[in-house]
Amino acid sequence: MAKRNSVLEIEDLSVSYGPVRALTHINLEVNEGEIVALIGANGAGKSTLLEAVLGINDINSGTIRFLGKDITKRPTDWIVASGICLVPEGRGILSLMTVLENLQLGAYHLKANFGERLTRVYDRFGVLRERSKQMAGTLSGGEQQMLSIAAGLMSAPKLMMFDEPSLGLAPVLVAEVFKIIVNLNREGYTILLAEQNARKALGIAHRGYVFETGNVVLSGSAQQLAGDPRVREAFLGGSMK
Amino acid sequence: MEIFLAQWINGISLGSIYALLVIGFNLMSIVAGVTHFAYPHVVVLSMYVIWYVLGATGDNAPIAILAGIGSGVAISLATEPIFRPLTARRAWIASFIATLGLSMIITDAMAHGMHAGRVIPFPTSFVGTVPVYQLGVATLFRGQLMTFIGCISVMVGFFYLLYRTQTGRAFRSMAENPFVARLRGIPIARTSRNSYVIAGLLGGMSSVFLSMALRYASPALGNFLALKVVTIALLAGLGNLRGGLIAALIIGMVESMVTGYVPGEWAGAVVFGAMLIAIMARPAGVFSQEAQSSG
Numbered sequence: 001m002a003k004r005n006s007v008l009e010i011e012d013l014s015v016s017y018g019p020v021r022a023l024t025h026i027n028l029e030v031n032e033g034e035i036v037a038l039i040g041a042n043g044a045g046k047s048t049l050l051e052a053v054l055g056i057n058d059i060n061s062g063t064i065r066f067l068g069k070d071i072t073k074r075p076t077d078w079i080v081a082s083g084i085c086l087v088p089e090g091r092g093i094l095s096l097m098t099v100l101e102n103l104q105l106g107a108y109h110l111k112a113n114f115g116e117r118l119t120r121v122y123d124r125f126g127v128l129r130e131r132s133k134q135m136a137g138t139l140s141g142g143e144q145q146m147l148s149i150a151a152g153l154m155s156a157p158k159l160m161m162f163d164e165p166s167l168g169l170a171p172v173l174v175a176e177v178f179k180i181i182v183n184l185n186r187e188g189y190t191i192l193l194a195e196q197n198a199r200k201a202l203g204i205a206h207r208g209y210v211f212e213t214g215n216v217v218l219s220g221s222a223q224q225l226a227g228d229p230r231v232r233e234a235f236l237g238g239s240m241k
Numbered sequence: 242m243e244i245f246l247a248q249w250i251n252g253i254s255l256g257s258i259y260a261l262l263v264i265g266f267n268l269m270s271i272v273a274g275v276t277h278f279a280y281p282h283v284v285v286l287s288m289y290v291i292w293y294v295l296g297a298t299g300d301n302a303p304i305a306i307l308a309g310i311g312s313g314v315a316i317s318l319a320t321e322p323i324f325r326p327l328t329a330r331r332a333w334i335a336s337f338i339a340t341l342g343l344s345m346i347i348t349d350a351m352a353h354g355m356h357a358g359r360v361i362p363f364p365t366s367f368v369g370t371v372p373v374y375q376l377g378v379a380t381l382f383r384g385q386l387m388t389f390i391g392c393i394s395v396m397v398g399f400f401y402l403l404y405r406t407q408t409g410r411a412f413r414s415m416a417e418n419p420f421v422a423r424l425r426g427i428p429i430a431r432t433s434r435n436s437y438v439i440a441g442l443l444g445g446m447s448s449v450f451l452s453m454a455l456r457y458a459s460p461a462l463g464n465f466l467a468l469k470v471v472t473i474a475l476l477a478g479l480g481n482l483r484g485g486l487i488a489a490l491i492i493g494m495v496e497s498m499v500t501g502y503v504p505g506e507w508a509g510a511v512v513f514g515a516m517l518i519a520i521m522a523r524p525a526g527v528f529s530q531e532a533q534s535s536g
Binding site for chain 2: 079086095101108
């Protein structure tokens with residue numbers, strides 16, 4: 001495969017929560033058109049990394065470049081406007097607002113072609129069109145996850161980050177969400193996916209990084225990682241829940 | 242019947258002013274994260290501004306009204322740097338204490354520095370004591386009518402902003418879930434500052450209506466209003482904008498009826514007593530729903 005343009009480059013990134021080191025000297029790259037999976041146990045630093053990219057966490061050292069531009073010290077609203085969105089863990093929706101209002105806020109910085117983007121999102125998630133006037137909190141778990149993804153799409157992202165998209169969803173819905181991610185990728189969206197379910201994540205990803213207590217301990221193509229004895233033992237073993 | 246009608250008119254006009262104050266107070270609480278005890282004190286300060294400008298311009302009402310509203314916005318924005326560092330690190334109690342401090346400073350400044358602390362009466366040409374409608378002892382004055390129409394218009398405008406504009410949606414998203422609001426790319430600092438502007442605007446307009454309806458202001462008025470506003474907001478559920486509006490109208494009405502029918506100065510005791518009972522029955526607020534975001 002030819003070398004593709006880098007979308008996200010993270011160099012030597014360290015993040016602390018007070019005295020607690022959450023990420024230590026992370027190097028990571030996401031190229032155009034890829035799905036990159038971050039796997040590792042709960043608390044290994046995957047979410048911290050995604051939030052650091054979006055400027056939510058204070059960064060101790062290191063640089064984050066997006067499409068060649070240094071975004072390390074930029075505020076979150078600037079980063080979102082420049083084309084990165086995060087579909088967060090749990091329900092990334094505003095449950096006291098309507099479905100339509102959630103989508104309108106997803107396009108906060110983008111006023112042009114709002115109707116066009118809304119139509120595309122509604123065509124993709126028909127159920128959201130039906131429920132556009134309903135309070136988002138009244139949607140089912142799966143529908144809420146779709147709304148969360150749809151709100152991200154409304155910001156016309158060049159990089160979509162997903163944090164544990166399968167968490168708390170029934171197996172049928174997990175498969176559905178992963179299918180949506182694959183389809184988005186086929187349409188050209190570049191994706192960074194943090195997921196505890198390593199089997200699922202490596203099943204759809206091109207490359208992956210394995211996180212352990214704030215460090216990247218292993219990286220490589222998804223096939224390499226899925227075949228690696230350490231990964232198999234820690235995350236893919238039959239004895240795992 | 243005539244007394245009832247008279248008190249009903251009073252109650253509506255009083256309640257609609259309470260409602261404006263409570264809405265501004267709640268807006269600060271949910272968007273800026275400040276439980277702003279001194280919010281009504283700032284409004285009273287604007288009443289003094291109106292009074293001074295009236296005196297200086299030979300009772301020029303339009304200029305005085307603009308000065309009152311402008312001062313509301315200016316003072317509100319001037320307090321933002323005080324509260325910002327506290328709310329940024331989520332020091333809710335510290336920011337509340339800061340507003341208490343501000344309320345004392347404003348009260349003292351009014352008591353010692355302005356008109357020697359005496360009650361300031363507003364000129365009759367401004368308050369509009371022209372009867373518009375009369376039935377026995379029940380008189381609807383022009384000032385009351387303007388207050389009522391004015392408050393309703395301001396509230397309609399505010400709820401339009403809140404529910405039909407992107408700024409309003411940004412306010413509500415920050416009120417419900419600041420983290421998700423941030424993920425959506427909402428500029429937190431600017432939206433918070435906007436809430437100071439809108440709350441200042443509401444406060445400034447309240448000062449105009451209060452001047453017309455009460456026809457006086459005094460250094461003690463700030464504390465009196467602040468107790469009412471905070472209690473009404475708690476009664477409805479802190480941060481509940483629609484609930485606060487309804488509770489304010491009810492309290493204004495009850496207060497007015499008690500004043501009309503119960504001899505002696507019992508309005509305060511009855512109103513606050515009723516509120517205590519309501520809070521005991523529904524601690525999260527009478528109008529709170531299960532997932533209502535609170536303080």
